Amino acid sequence: MTNLNLDAFVADLERLRSEAETALADAIDIEGLEAARVVFLGAKNGRLKAVQKGLGKLGRDDKPVGGQQFNAVKKSVEALFLQASQRVASQSKNSKGVEQVDVTLPGSPIRFGRVHPITQTIRRVSSIMANLGFEAVDGPEVEDQWHNFEALAIPNEHPARDPLDNFYIAVANADRPLLLRSQTSTVQIRVMEERKPPLRIVSLGRVYRPDTADATHYPMFHQVEGLLIEPGTTMAHLKSVLRSFASSFLGGDVRVRFRPSFFPFTEPSVEVDMEWNGRWIEMGGAGMVDPSVLQSVGYDPDEVCGFAFGLGVERIAARRFGVADIRDFYRNDIRFLEQFHDRGQA
Numbered sequence: 001m002t003n004l005n006l007d008a009f010v011a012d013l014e015r016l017r018s019e020a021e022t023a024l025a026d027a028i029d030i031e032g033l034e035a036a037r038v039v040f041l042g043a044k045n046g047r048l049k050a051v052q053k054g055l056g057k058l059g060r061d062d063k064p065v066g067g068q069q070f071n072a073v074k075k076s077v078e079a080l081f082l083q084a085s086q087r088v089a090s091q092s093k094n095s096k097g098v099e100q101v102d103v104t105l106p107g108s109p110i111r112f113g114r115v116h117p118i119t120q121t122i123r124r125v126s127s128i129m130a131n132l133g134f135e136a137v138d139g140p141e142v143e144d145q146w147h148n149f150e151a152l153a154i155p156n157e158h159p160a161r162d163p164l165d166n167f168y169i170a171v172a173n174a175d176r177p178l179l180l181r182s183q184t185s186t187v188q189i190r191v192m193e194e195r196k197p198p199l200r201i202v203s204l205g206r207v208y209r210p211d212t213a214d215a216t217h218y219p220m221f222h223q224v225e226g227l228l229i230e231p232g233t234t235m236a237h238l239k240s241v242l243r244s245f246a247s248s249f250l251g252g253d254v255r256v257r258f259r260p261s262f263f264p265f266t267e268p269s270v271e272v273d274m275e276w277n278g279r280w281i282e283m284g285g286a287g288m289v290d291p292s293v294l295q296s297v298g299y300d301p302d303e304v305c306g307f308a309f310g311l312g313v314e315r316i317a318a319r320r321f322g323v324a325d326i327r328d329f330y331r332n333d334i335r336f337l338e339q340f341h342d343r344g345q346a
């Protein structure tokens, strides 16, 4: 076996190093880099591997020097490879940054949120009522028994005050529990206590009753309360306000029907139905404000009179949007909620 000359071995190594240097410097992407790595550093057929085989053919005395030279070149090729990889990686990052701004692409659409259908309904009802001269007012959701019951002529023994029908809240150091209001009629009292007639107010908000949730009930729901106190008010005014409201809200000439009913705080009292697509739907209650209620807020029933009504917002919204189960309003399923968009309102 012919011995390999040390000078030739070192010259081979040097050529390999400089070719590797050029190849790695030329690599502009991951693919080019990988190709150069396979050619020079490849574990099976790489050029370094081939030269390493030559080590064995060196003369005994030349082997230590040859080995040192081989290791030095191997290290330097590995270092060159590492350098080149870092360069390619940072270049591809930069060039990506440039590519991201392609001004010829259509813009990506911004996702608009939607107002919840119940809030849409509330806003629309208030704006229609504002056109009829009713000012929107708010009242507290945590109420005392005077405003939720007594001032509305609902005495202590009335079944509406049953603990099973109300969310009472025991309060430390208070002689009587508060409650989550069970109706927005509380706001009638609060406004009348503070202001002198004439009044035209509407109040929309949450009310609470411990009902089992089903397609038409929920322990929390919303009411629209209307109150008008003006000399000479009659049931005819009540009906025409409700009809104007229904026609604006539902569109077209909506018929409104009264059925005799009873509420402690109105006399006479009626249930209000509205006709929708040939069907009569019960929307809530109404009536002439009871003289005892006027008295309880310090008004003189011989001088003032007026009407009040309370409608269910969920019922109105369900009608308008064609929703069969009011629980869907509160499931927070975005696919359900985003279907509803009442155009022509804020």
Ligand code: PHE
Pocket: 182, 183, 184, 185, 263, 266, 284, 285, 286, 287, 308, 309, 310, 311
């Ligand atoms: N507050 C009554 C209810 O919740 C509705 C109503 C309001 C009736 C105003 C008459 C007048 O059922």
